[in-house]
Amino acid sequence: MSPAATAADAAARAHARQVLAHLVLVRRFEERCAIEYQATRIRGFLHLYIGEEAVAVGCLAPLEGRDNVIATYREHGHALVRGLSPASVMAEMFGKASGCSGGRGGSMHLFSAQHRFYGGQAIVGGGLPVAVGLALADRMRDTGAVTMAFFGEGAVVEGEFHEALNLAALWELPVVFVCENNGYAMGTALGRAHAQPDVWRRAAGYGVETEVVDGMDVIAVEAAARRIVERVRAERRPYLLEARTYRFRAHSMFDPELYRDKAEVAAWRERCPIATYVARMTAAGTLTADDVAAIEAAVAARVDEAVAFAEAAPWEPVAALTRHVTAEAP
Amino acid sequence: MSAASATSATTTTYREAARQALRAALAADPRVFLMGEDVGAYGGTYAVSRGLLDEFGPARVRDTPLSESGFVGAGVGAAMNGMRPIVEIMTVNFALLALDQLVNGAALMRHMSGGQFHVPLVVRMATGAGRQLAAQHSHSLEGWFAHVPGLRVAAPATVEDARWMLATALADPDPVILFEHVGLYGLEGELPEPGAPVDLTRAAVRRPGTDVSLVTYGGSLPKALRAAAHLAETGVDAEVVDLRVLRPLDLDTVVASVTRTHRLVVIDEMWRTGSLAGEVAAAVAERAFYQLDAPIARVCSVEVPIPYPKHLEDAALPTVDAIVAAARATLEGGP
Numbered sequence: 001m002s003p004a005a006t007a008a009d010a011a012a013r014a015h016a017r018q019v020l021a022h023l024v025l026v027r028r029f030e031e032r033c034a035i036e037y038q039a040t041r042i043r044g045f046l047h048l049y050i051g052e053e054a055v056a057v058g059c060l061a062p063l064e065g066r067d068n069v070i071a072t073y074r075e076h077g078h079a080l081v082r083g084l085s086p087a088s089v090m091a092e093m094f095g096k097a098s099g100c101s102g103g104r105g106g107s108m109h110l111f112s113a114q115h116r117f118y119g120g121q122a123i124v125g126g127g128l129p130v131a132v133g134l135a136l137a138d139r140m141r142d143t144g145a146v147t148m149a150f151f152g153e154g155a156v157v158e159g160e161f162h163e164a165l166n167l168a169a170l171w172e173l174p175v176v177f178v179c180e181n182n183g184y185a186m187g188t189a190l191g192r193a194h195a196q197p198d199v200w201r202r203a204a205g206y207g208v209e210t211e212v213v214d215g216m217d218v219i220a221v222e223a224a225a226r227r228i229v230e231r232v233r234a235e236r237r238p239y240l241l242e243a244r245t246y247r248f249r250a251h252s253m254f255d256p257e258l259y260r261d262k263a264e265v266a267a268w269r270e271r272c273p274i275a276t277y278v279a280r281m282t283a284a285g286t287l288t289a290d291d292v293a294a295i296e297a298a299v300a301a302r303v304d305e306a307v308a309f310a311e312a313a314p315w316e317p318v319a320a321l322t323r324h325v326t327a328e329a330p
Numbered sequence: 331m332s333a334a335s336a337t338s339a340t341t342t343t344y345r346e347a348a349r350q351a352l353r354a355a356l357a358a359d360p361r362v363f364l365m366g367e368d369v370g371a372y373g374g375t376y377a378v379s380r381g382l383l384d385e386f387g388p389a390r391v392r393d394t395p396l397s398e399s400g401f402v403g404a405g406v407g408a409a410m411n412g413m414r415p416i417v418e419i420m421t422v423n424f425a426l427l428a429l430d431q432l433v434n435g436a437a438l439m440r441h442m443s444g445g446q447f448h449v450p451l452v453v454r455m456a457t458g459a460g461r462q463l464a465a466q467h468s469h470s471l472e473g474w475f476a477h478v479p480g481l482r483v484a485a486p487a488t489v490e491d492a493r494w495m496l497a498t499a500l501a502d503p504d505p506v507i508l509f510e511h512v513g514l515y516g517l518e519g520e521l522p523e524p525g526a527p528v529d530l531t532r533a534a535v536r537r538p539g540t541d542v543s544l545v546t547y548g549g550s551l552p553k554a555l556r557a558a559a560h561l562a563e564t565g566v567d568a569e570v571v572d573l574r575v576l577r578p579l580d581l582d583t584v585v586a587s588v589t590r591t592h593r594l595v596v597i598d599e600m601w602r603t604g605s606l607a608g609e610v611a612a613a614v615a616e617r618a619f620y621q622l623d624a625p626i627a628r629v630c631s632v633e634v635p636i637p638y639p640k641h642l643e644d645a646a647l648p649t650v651d652a653i654v655a656a657a658r659a660t661l662e663g664g665p
Contacts (some may be wrong), residue, residue, distance in 0.1 A: 101442065102443075104441055104443075105444065111442065119439075126431070126435060128503075129399055129402070130407035130435060132403065134410065136408045136409070137407070140413065151555070153459050159399065160399050160403065162405075170395065284339025324443075325479045326480065327502075327504055328530045
C-alpha cells in the first residue's frame, strides 16, 4: 500500500472510532439515565433519543466551534456530541449545581455558552425563530458561522416552523434546519397530523433546498451534513435536511406506548444505527472487534464517572433561589 | 455643558421624541437594529420610525413579514448572539401571537441556562384604547407581561421618557418591554436639554400633593393630571405618581406617597380583574395599611370588550370624571 493510501486508511479508522465512540456514548449514557430515573435520582420529564443517535452524530460532525446549535427537549445526544462533558450533563439531570445549566434546567434545558449550545428548548417549534435570530446576528456581522437547528416532525405543523423558514429564506440566513422525523409527535403518528406527509415538500414552498436522508445510517447522515453545511456556509442561505429515524423507547418515562405496534418497533430496532454501523465497519475492516470493545469500555467508564460526579455534586442552596432571573447587581 | 444650556428645553411631541431616541440608539451602537412590521418603507404604523430607513438602511431598519412569533424569536436569537435588537410589535394585540417567544423564550433563557446566556432585547409596542379601533385593536395587557419574572416592563408616559427610556432599556442585559400608549404619540411636552437616560427602576411623582395619591402609568397619566387639576379647583391637593416601570414595581415611591396623603386611587386601563391596579392596591394594603384613612379605590376599564362607538368606548375606559369622583370618595368616606 502506498504511504498516501496508508495515511487515508488510518484517518478512516480514526474517524470510524470517533463516530462509534459518539454513538456509543449517547446510547450508554441514556441507558444509564433510564436506570437513574427509576432510582428517582433523575426526575421530571426524561425523553430518550435511543435509536436516533445517528442524526446528532452525523449532523454535528462538520460543525466548527464558531457555529451555533439549538435543539429540543430530546437533546442529551446533541449536547454530548457537541462536546458538553457527560459529567456536567448527568449532574444537570440530577439537578445539581455543577450541572451544565447550574441545575436549573434539567433534562430538557441543557445549555453551554462555551459550546455555543443554545438549549434544550422544550416548546415544540419555539427554537426555530431563535435559530433565525442567531443566524441573523452572524449574517449582520459577517462571521461566517452557521446555525444548526434540530426539531422533530411535530414542529413542522407549528406556525413557528413556517415563519422561521420564510424569514431564513427571505433574509438569506445560514441556518441548517434538521428535521428529526421519527414518525410520532408524542403519540400522534405523522399520518394522523400532516395533510402533506412529506416534510421536505414544505420547504420547497419557501424556496429552501432540501435533502432526505436515512437517519439510521450515520455514514449517510454525515455525508449529507457535510455537503449541506459547506453550502450553507458558502452561499449564506438556509437548507433543510429531513432525517428519517425512529425512537426505540417511549416518548418519555410516562408513556405506555398505546399508539404503536410492537412489531413496528421491533422492525426498526433491526435497523439500530450502532449495530448496523459496527457490522459495516468491521466487515470492511475499518473497525476491529478490539476497537469496539475498547470504545465500550471507555464509554462505560465515562458514564460511571459522570454518575459519580453527579452524585457527589452539591445542591444549590435554597438561599440562591432567586438567582438567574435578571442580571445580578455588580 | 453650561448652566444656561442645562436648563433649556424644546417643545416636541412624544412621537418625535421616540424617533429621536431610535435615531440616537442606531447612531451610537452598530449592534443596534430596529425590526418589525412596517418600520421601514412605511415609516412605522404610528410614524415613529419615519425617515430612519433612509438614514440607516434596510439591514438596520428591517421590515419584517407578518410573523410576530418569527421576528420576536429572531430578536431573542440575535440578542443572545451579540446584537442589540429593538423589535417593534405593531400593537400589544398582535403580541399575543408572540407570547411564546416573549414568555417561554426571552424571559427564561437566563434562568434555564443557569446564567450563561442572556437576552438583551428591547421590544416596543403600542398599547391601549381610545381611537375607536374596536375590540381586537384596543387591548391593555401590560400586566400580563409584568407578571413574568425575567422581563422588565416599562411605560413611557411623558415626552422626556419617550426620549430617554430607550437608552436605559438597551443598556439592560435582560429583555425590556416598552409600552407606548396610542393616545400619547401626539402629546406635546418639554424636552429638557441636555437629557440623560432615565432610571428604569423608579416611579416618578409628576405632581406633588398632600390629600390623595393618584397612582397610574402610561396613557392614563394625562387623565390623572387633568383630574388633579380639577380637584385643585375645589381645594383638593392630589399627588400624581407615574409608575413608569411596571416590573419590577417601585413600591417604595408609592408607599411614600400614600404615607404623605393617606388616600390612594389607582388608575389603570386594564380590566379591573387581574389588573396592575390590583397588584398596587394589594401591595399598599400589605405595606401601608395603617397609613390609609380610606379604602383604596381603583379606576379601571369596565369588564367589557372595547366597543366601537365613541360614547361606549369612552364609558368603558377610565375617565377624568371617574378619577375625580373616586378621589372625592376617598376624602368623604373613611373612618
